[in-house]
Amino acid sequence: MKNIKCYSKNALTFHKNIVNDSLNKGEDKDNLLKNESDITKAYADYKDKFNKNNLFTISAHGFDGEDKANLLKLYSSQRKSIIQLKIELTTNELKQRINTCPNCTIEKVASLDHYIPKDEFPEFSVNPINLVPCCSTCNSKKKENWKDDKQLLFLNLYSDIIPLSQYLFVNVISKTEFTFELKNVSKIDSNLFKVIGSHYGKLNLLQRFREDSDEVISELDLLISNGRDSFNNDTKLEKFINNHYSTVEKRDGVNNWKVVLVKAMLNSKIYF
Known part of the structure; x- marks a missing residue:
């Protein structure tokens, strides 16, 4: 798991463009324009707290009734600008689509999740820095939750600085018996590590990793089997495989569950 790129243009302009381009009903549009000053202040507050990594302290404006309904109508997964945003957020600097959910790194991106829920904060229903690529499983587990009285419940992969040191480990007993676990062996900031633990726990990631591990083990088995036909000894083969996954680690991060x-498995001496 690692940080992902954030929307880099002006978020308020994105909101205004949707208001101007997608609403045909005069009364709805007039209602939204009436609240433009409050929306502008809310976006400035969001950006300030986002930059300070302090979204925990943000307060909802309190839009309700017609005001809330019209703000919520702005978001639709079928809206052209939202589809384009999803494509932009899941395309890397090499113009390649990275369509794996960043919250779990297991399933495919299905939608954009509102990090701060739109029902509580309708003013941010189309705030692009509040929209995170997400799979359907993570979206359903997260629901409207984002914080409790003491801390954020989920990592914000735009603004939280994901540690470069390893915190995800695998306890290996055999090729079919192993468990994933979180350990703060590198003395990661305790508050951040609590959020990491909450994120992994509430999304049930350690169990989901285990359930999806068979394919990873099968690929490793195949790589080793084929490699023994190409290398004349296991020492060279083991070095080759370790170098291969070190390259993958540089791309996907030290805490990518497949790499871990x-x-x-290689360090357990099951294979070599």
């Missing part, structure tokens, strides 16, 4: 699993 393979490296744990």
